[in-house]
Amino acid sequence: MINVLIDENFEEVTPRLLKASAIEEANRCLYCFDAPCMRACPTTINVPSFIKKIASSNLKGSAKVILEANPMGASCARVCPTEELCEGACVLQKDEKPIKIGALQRYATDWLKEQNISLFKRGAANGHKIAIIGSGPAGLSAARELCRLGYEVTIFEAEKQAGGLSQHGIVSFRLPQEVVEWEVDQVRQLGATILTGKRVGIDVTCTELLERFDRIIMAIGMGEVPHLNIEGEKLEGVLDAIDFVKTTKRKPLPMNIQGKKVVVIGAGNTAIDAATCAIRLGAAHVKILYRRTANEMTAYPFEYEFAKQEGIEFQWLTMPKKIMGNMDGKVVGIECVHMNLMDRYDQQDVLIEVENSNFIVQADVVIRAIGQRRHVDFINEMNLQHLNGVPSVDPITFQTSSPQIYACGDVIYGSGYGDATVVSAVQQGKDCAYALHDALQQTSEIA
Template sequence: MDIKKNFAEIRADLKPKEVMEEANRCLFCYDAPCTKACPANIKVPSFIKKIASGNLKGAAKVIMEANPMGATCARICPAEELCEGACVLNDASLPIMIGDLQRHATNWAMKNREPLFQPGKPHGKTAAIVGSGPAGLSAARELARYGFKVTVYEKKDKAGGLDTYGIVPFRLPRTIPLWEVEQVENLGVAIHTNTEVGKDMQPETLISDFDVIVLAIGLSDVPLLGIPGEDLDGVLDAIQFIEKVKDGHLTDRFINKRAAVIGAGNTAIDAAACLKRLGAANVSIVYRRSEAEMTAYPSEYAFAKQEGIEFKWLIQPKRFIDNGLGHITGMECVRMKLADIDATERRRPVECENSEFRMDIDVVVRATGQSRYTSLVKVFGIENDHGIVKVNPETYQTSNPKVYAAGDVIFGNGGGEAMVVAAAEQGKKTARAIREQMLSRI
């Protein structure tokens, strides 16, 4: 088995003839519903018209102007639910392949390495960004274009956050988000990696040394399930597992293994697909609710089924079983049924009586959401709800007027969609609000 080949990008760029044919199918709608459906408000007809006329740099600039993560989002956005889903051609034939055209334009920009933007005229104001994921990089890029001197602090050894570490390589090769990082650095933004705020750099120092701070720390690892056996060898955290795969730590330890992934979101499907591509004999996704309540995108669900991943609905693990040598060999489960709708607006799962059974497995991956950096939020002394930072919805300003926040750190309790494109848009809006509030005094 060629494991590395299994992790090559699964979708190739369109051929030049296909690009022109697809671009010329566009109706270039004046009141474009595709643009309205894009959280970043990319002017879709504009960039497609530029592609059709051969102006690929212009097309890339339109895309990246609206979305600093435009190359990444061309690959991972649920286009069928956003821009392509709103295309007027859905009723007549097939929607324009907007995501593929966006990828083609940004691929040209990456290959030709032409600068797309310039830094703004300096005015002496400084900004610190904590976290270099989509929201942090987006805010950093825009602030640099507004003339701020920007410094980004990132605890990992590479910038890019979720895009660099948390999305499987066959969907998003690491070269893509690192090019987007480079676009930000080219504007004079200083990115300090291997620097953890709260450990290597204290929040009080940032608040003292900078005119404004943007908190864009994202989310942490998968929380424990709180059941016996989670410390056994073979019980993995989905976020850490995908990160190791993205780092190229591909091994043969999963070949012919029986694997289960707990959870039914997009990360769960990514983890399951990784296990399959690493040679697991069979991979099951185990979810305590039904198919109707799963949070993965429909396209992700369809992809998982094509990969041969089995779905086991209405099942909840109760205990991981030890082989006597510290390694997992099974999972004790119970069957569930759905009761009334709960706070998540989904039907609440409850245990069925006398429904215990055992699943024989060699590997299990927890993919039941992510925990929050609650302690770091508390150190900043800003208002929050169990780690979800409270912000002014118009300005993204926190309870400390000097501190703003964007991205997953403010997601939750109905606070928007947890998508890369949404985080990038929040970063842009945060930078815009900072400019309006701070530069109006100059």
């Protein structure tokens, strides 16, 4: 009975539009000629075009418009921050409610998925081989475009299932696994070979890849959540937020947190995901601790509102100092201090501990959600120039310091290369694929 309830809790939170509702919503669109919603989309989907096709019940045509621009259009329909992007730019935003662009995009792509229709074909073979390291949104997007251009593409994925962040790092009630698996299968049907459980550097060496393939695209994302570097992190019950979210997709669930007090440290989107997962797994109480205020949190506003609706408590200006355990080595609480956020003349805020403000937050489980590490060792193994683990790339071609290696997606996020979003990674994958293709053509490696 418990597992059944948990399964229900992880069903998709937002219901799909019914046909009548979708057509009614599509007919609200003004079909702007110079559409600001299209300009606001990182993949520049022709939003008026795909919505107009929904209004005329041409769902195949609508899905084709979407997926031509965005290979991961079904995922992005669910996880894109549409309030900040296309819907935020809608001309109806001022006087009415913006068009539900994300919901309409999901309506069209869901129809295509259920019809099991493949819209795109593999291009004529050009005799060149490309290796892609990582099968997340950037890697899959690059693979699809390269297959359409006639390349022989092999994707190396360290995990047992392909899909990267979309598969393992986004909660199921926002992005069901079946949607990610369908998008992976679309790339596989175009001829890409996807080797799962193959970690480059261990199962296959970087040297081997450089010898076997004409070019390499590094789309490895980011790694584990860094440690807090405080006492008690090795206690039983201290978890990595990414790993925690990943465990919620396994059956049977590997851990039981029903009735427990859970504390999440951090206030980004991953922290929200971990906290809402804990609620849905039956935690008695979930609290998010953040050393700054709500104004500085990196989670999207709609994620913050969702978390509050789920009953998650936020405690601001709180810094963990020590994780406390019992004689059995299990977590029982966190010693914290209050913080002050001071304004300085140079407009940079400074955090200062409040003296003698130590207090205890009771906890059975502590989840770290303070960002993700970079794959510095791997990047060094590839002999690439980098800045603090972010590979140096040409902002237009995505070529690294090695002419044979390109990089895109979250692995390059943080040095001015887009946002850490699925849709940004998808566009970078596309751009990277075409830049690679153009470079090979210019060097006459492709007739």
